[in-house]
Amino acid sequence: MTSSPTYEVTAASTSNVAQTDRYRIHYHDVGTGHPIVLLHGSGPGATGWSNFSPNIGHLAQNHRVIAVDMPGWGRSDTPNTTVGWDPVLDLMGLLDLLEIDRAALVGNSMGGMTSLGAAVRFPQRVSHLVTMGAPCPGANIFSPTGVSEGMKVLLQATREPSPENLKRLVQIMCYDQSLATDELAEVRYQAAIANRDHLDHFFAMFTNPKVPPFTEFFQLGSRVADITAPTLAIHGRDDRVLSYEHSLRLVSTVANSRLVLLNRCGHWAQIEHAAEFNRLVADFVGN
Structure with a gap:
């Protein structure tokens, strides 16, 4: 495959908004070729851009890259009780509007949950599936003793979004603490406080028995x-946050699958x- 120069992309130059039949969804869109859809994880300040800014330009060399702010995050709508929270349906609605029949789904953490759900419920729409730090349905989804250390920090930062708590969040997400910079923490903090309704909705999934977390995924x-x-x-x-044992469970369950386990990586x-x-995803989707 011949590569073009990496796209010089910015958040502003790639920003787009779509109104689906469920919610208004913000996303970044750049490049041409077979679509790769990037799906961010959860937690305060998570967005398509904050999760994937080092990857979008590289992957756009040979692909159309779409990095989504899922409903409840970033500049997208906050889910409501009338429409409900079903990220798989939200993703399908966006792909329909963009006239994308099939795409490679690349999901980090919660985004991996959405990608798995889409591959099960809408297999004809998923050409390739890539998960990073994602859970796999089964017993002890967070850890054998309950919510993991990382999830505790994430929920604390959701309940009390402060510069200090967001700094703790980026620190626990990274093995290499030199990457947990004040700048990254500030980006996440500003994104978190931009919409308090987003934070309240996510936190309610763990505290309100009427709003069980990730119901569709558990099913x-x-x-x-x-x-x-x-x-x-x-x-x-x-x-x-989520043990690599989840990915071991995934590749022991899905027949056409493989695992890359990275040391010194959070x-x-x-x-x-x-x-x-970037190399792994580009090679995997390109073949």
């Missing part, structure tokens, strides 16, 4: 074994090991 169960899309699981050996493989991540 996938054994259906994950039905996934036919070529699947690549990328996981940090030092992930303190929850954000696409940031901590950006160059390797």
Whole structure:
């Protein structure tokens, strides 16, 4: 495959908004070729741009790259009780508007959950599946003793978004603490406080028994074994949010799958090991 120069992209130059039949969704869109859809994780300040800024330009060399702010994050609408929260349906609605029949889905953490759900529920729409630091349905989804250390920090930062708590959040996400910069913490902090409704909605999923977290995902169960899309699981050996055992479970369940386990890597493989991540995804989707 011949590569073009990496796109010089900015958040502003790639910004777009779509109004689906469910919610208004903000996304970044750049490049041409087979679509790669980047789906961010959860937590305060998470957006398509903050999760994937080191990757978008590289992947856009040979692909159309779409980095989404899912409803409840970034500049997209906050989910409401009338429409409900179903990120898989929200993703399908956006792909329909963009006239994309099939795409490679690349999901970090919660974005990996959405990608898995889409591959089960809408297999004809998913050409390739890539997960990074993502859970796999099953017992003890966070850890055998309950919510993991990283999830505790994430929820604390959601309940009390402060510069200090966002700094703790980026620190626990990274193995290499030199990447947990004040600048990254500030970007996440500013994105978090831009919409308090987003934070309240996410926190309610863990505190309000009427709003159970990730209901659709938990219901996938054994259906994950039905996934036919070529699947690549990328996981940090030092992930303190979701153990790499989740990706081991995923590749033991999905027939056409493989695992890349990275030492000295936390929850954000696409940031901590950006160059390797970009090569892995570009080669995987290009073949």
